[in-house]
Amino acid sequence: xxxxxxxxxxxVAFGLFLTSxxxxxxxxxxxxxxxxxxxxxxxxxxxxxxxxxxxxxxSQGEIVKISTVKYIVSNIVLTxxxxxxxTYPKGQSYFIVDESKPDSHVIDLTDIPAGDxxxxxxxIGVDQQQFNLGAEGxxxxxxxxxxxxxxxSWSAGYKFLAFEGTFTSxxxxxxxxxxxxTGQTGTDYxxxxxxxxxxxxxxVRPTITPDVHLIADVSKIIDxxxxxxxxxxxxxxxxxxIMGGAALPLVTANLNGMFHVxxxxxD
Amino acid sequence: MKIKNFLWVLLxxxxxxSGDETAEEDAAYTNIPLPVEKPSNFPExxxxxxxxxxxxKGFELGKKLFYDGRLSSDGLISCGFCHLQEYxxxxxxxxxxxxxxxxxxxxxxxxxxxxxxxTTFMWDGAANHLDxxxxxxxTSAIEMNGNLTSIIEMMKGDGVYTKLYRQAFADGKVNTExxxxxxxxxxxxxxxxxxxxxxxxxxxxxxxLTSDETAGYTIFNSKCATCHATDLMTDNSFRNNGLxxxxxxNDVGRFRVTELTSDNYKFKVPSxxxxxxxxxxxxxxxxxxxxxxxxxxxxxxxxxxxxDPVLNQNGRLGIPLSExxxxxxxxxxxxLTDNQYLTDKRFSEF
Numbered sequence: 098x099x100x101x102x103x104x105x106x107x108x109v110a111f112g113l114f115l116t117s118x119x120x121x122x123x124x125x126x127x128x129x130x131x132x133x134x135x136x137x138x139x140x141x142x143x144x145x146x147x148x149x150x151x152x153x154x155x156s157q158g159e160i161v162k163i164s165t166v167k168y169i170v171s172n173i174v175l176t177x178x179x180x181x182x183x184t185y186p187k188g189q190s191y192f193i194v195d196e197s198k199p200d201s202h203v204i205d206l207t208d209i210p211a212g213d214x215x216x217x218x219x220x221i222g223v224d225q226q227q228f229n230l231g232a233e234g235x236x237x238x239x240x241x242x243x244x245x246x247x248x249x250s251w252s253a254g255y256k257f258l259a260f261e262g263t264f265t266s267x268x269x270x271x272x273x274x275x276x277x278x279t280g281q282t283g284t285d286y287x288x289x290x291x292x293x294x295x296x297x298x299x300x301v302r303p304t305i306t307p308d309v310h311l312i313a314d315v316s317k318i319i320d321x322x323x324x325x326x327x328x329x330x331x332x333x334x335x336x337x338x339i340m341g342g343a344a345l346p347l348v349t350a351n352l353n354g355m356f357h358v359x360x361x362x363x364d
Numbered sequence: 365m366k367i368k369n370f371l372w373v374l375l376x377x378x379x380x381x382s383g384d385e386t387a388e389e390d391a392a393y394t395n396i397p398l399p400v401e402k403p404s405n406f407p408e409x410x411x412x413x414x415x416x417x418x419x420x421k422g423f424e425l426g427k428k429l430f431y432d433g434r435l436s437s438d439g440l441i442s443c444g445f446c447h448l449q450e451y452x453x454x455x456x457x458x459x460x461x462x463x464x465x466x467x468x469x470x471x472x473x474x475x476x477x478x479x480x481x482x483t484t485f486m487w488d489g490a491a492n493h494l495d496x497x498x499x500x501x502x503t504s505a506i507e508m509n510g511n512l513t514s515i516i517e518m519m520k521g522d523g524v525y526t527k528l529y530r531q532a533f534a535d536g537k538v539n540t541e542x543x544x545x546x547x548x549x550x551x552x553x554x555x556x557x558x559x560x561x562x563x564x565x566x567x568x569x570x571x572x573l574t575s576d577e578t579a580g581y582t583i584f585n586s587k588c589a590t591c592h593a594t595d596l597m598t599d600n601s602f603r604n605n606g607l608x609x610x611x612x613x614n615d616v617g618r619f620r621v622t623e624l625t626s627d628n629y630k631f632k633v634p635s636x637x638x639x640x641x642x643x644x645x646x647x648x649x650x651x652x653x654x655x656x657x658x659x660x661x662x663x664x665x666x667x668x669x670x671x672d673p674v675l676n677q678n679g680r681l682g683i684p685l686s687e688x689x690x691x692x693x694x695x696x697x698x699x700l701t702d703n704q705y706l707t708d709k710r711f712s713e714f
Binding site (some may be wrong): 107109228229230231232233234235236237239240241243244248250251252254255283284341342343 | 412415416427489490491493494495496497498499500502503505511512513516517537539541543545548603618620621622623624627641
């Protein structure tokens with residue numbers, strides 16, 4: 098009991114301490130110190146919010162019902178208005194976004210130098226340089242990936258993206274499963290990086306934690322620059338399984354065009 | 365005054381964290397580096413030791429992991445279950461191995477030796493880093509079917525493991541990175557380089573080959589060493605060696621990794637070290653003896669679109685071998701047996 102009281106006193110004291118510090122930053126020109134930033138990955142299908150299980154049409158005359166969208170976000174780099182960059186510590190820069198887990202949609206970045214940020218860059222997947230180091234620098238991410246079903250067990254690698262559900266088309270009339278998984282194959286590495294301009298500056302301050310609201314238009318995964326008809330991959334009616342071969346670099350190229358920053362909150 | 369209280373609480377917290385006995389015990393222990401030397405007749409090492417230098421405790425941890433069945437979903441199947449030391453860490457007598465719940469795999473367990481010198485792993489090269497290779501058998505549903513999160517939790521609750529992690533790694537963390545590094549430290553130390561052949565190559569005592577062995581080595585060099593190159597007896601390539609496709613399995617080999625039709629039915633050229641002890645042979649363990657293997661190359665090679673060109677020259681399939689030549693090659697292959705390695709207590713389960 099005594100201890101609890103002391104903790105309380107301590108936290109109050111700490112709170113006062115923080116408050117007293119933050120009052121200095123009412124002056125906007127003071128951009129010293131560090132702050133936090135949230136990267137929010139909001140999944141859409143075209144212009145609409147993504148609803149898992151809802152029927153959506155593709156430009157290829159197919160109807161898809163998406164059950165799973167997951168991907169690895171990595172190697173985050175923020176660029177300031179003056180062109181200088183801040184690279185988020187690599188070892189802490191691997192995250193899993195899972196549409197079915199709302200908690201995973203916002204990536205909380207901490208200890209970012211205060212500044213006015215105008216650009217964000219991130220990777221989809223685990224980069225090859227990191228992968229070639231073996232276990233080095235991976236922490237517990239293999240276990241996290243396995244728990245999220247993003248471990249490509251048979252090749253000891255990661256699924257960078259998992260996009261799954263069912264589809265129908267003029268020739269495939271009953272709901273048939275599809276699975277699109279990207280990752281390293283024997284011929285292509287399939288990691289990609291996305292660079293986005295922010296429509297308004299993200300003002301990172303000790304007292305301001307900007308929220309960068311990104312939209313990930315998942316329709317682009319198979320219906321982006323490269324058009325992929327699931328029906329073409331429905332071999333022997335067993336479902337369209339796109340997990341390797343020539344299609345993966347096409348999907349990877351599409352991922353590059355699936356994100357945009359909708360807005361930035363500076364609260 | 366309030367700040368003072370806060371600092372006092374903080375001090376208690378810090379002292380509370382570090383005051384346990386294990387921390388003092390660990391502080392007294394200094395981990396000892398283990399030297400890794402490349403045998404003079406070996407090619408360059410592929411493994412980057414600088415990123416994961418083997419140490420006494422890292423090795424000990426890796427060995428404990430290798431022989432721990434609790435890493436599998438049924439608590440029984442350890443790495444060592446299918447990789448038995450006396451057979452150069454293969455699964456003697458098994459064409460293919462059985463994993464958890466007695467499920468059968470489709471490929472023959474490969475030996476574990478000199479892996480620090482290899483750039484690709486598994487019969488199809490699905491893994492290209494030694495650290496990550498164990499992820500395949502650990503998590504495969506038909507092998508160990510392990511759950512990495514459960515494995516980490518199990519180890520965090522085991523005092524022997526947590527102590528070893530603290531002693532072996534600077535950050536002391538029980539996580540997949542350190543688990544895989546420890547396994548690599550164990551495997552990197554597993555060098556088989558003291559066969560009669562090695563002693564012959566290094567002009568050491570005990571390295572005198574008999575006339576049959578010498579003749580066998582000469583034939584080997586002219587008829588086998590294209591693929592079984594260097595003193596490690598592999599060029600690390602993937603090739604279709606003309607095995608009849610087993611229709612029950614239709615194992616496409618390297619194609620699974622690359623999806624290139626040119627890689628259909630190609631498998632990694634295996635090292636031949638300790639080959640006398642690693643029967644049965646081929647990716648699916650179809651041949652029970654070395655004689656059967658040589659008979660295959662002499663007269664059993666089946667043509668197909670991806671058959672290796674060296675096995676189809678001048679309108680003849682396979683490698684011409686007389687009965688005497690086969691005997692002599694086998695006499696030579698037996699000089700690759702390294703009894704010191706097969707009985708080395710450092711690598712033994714008990």
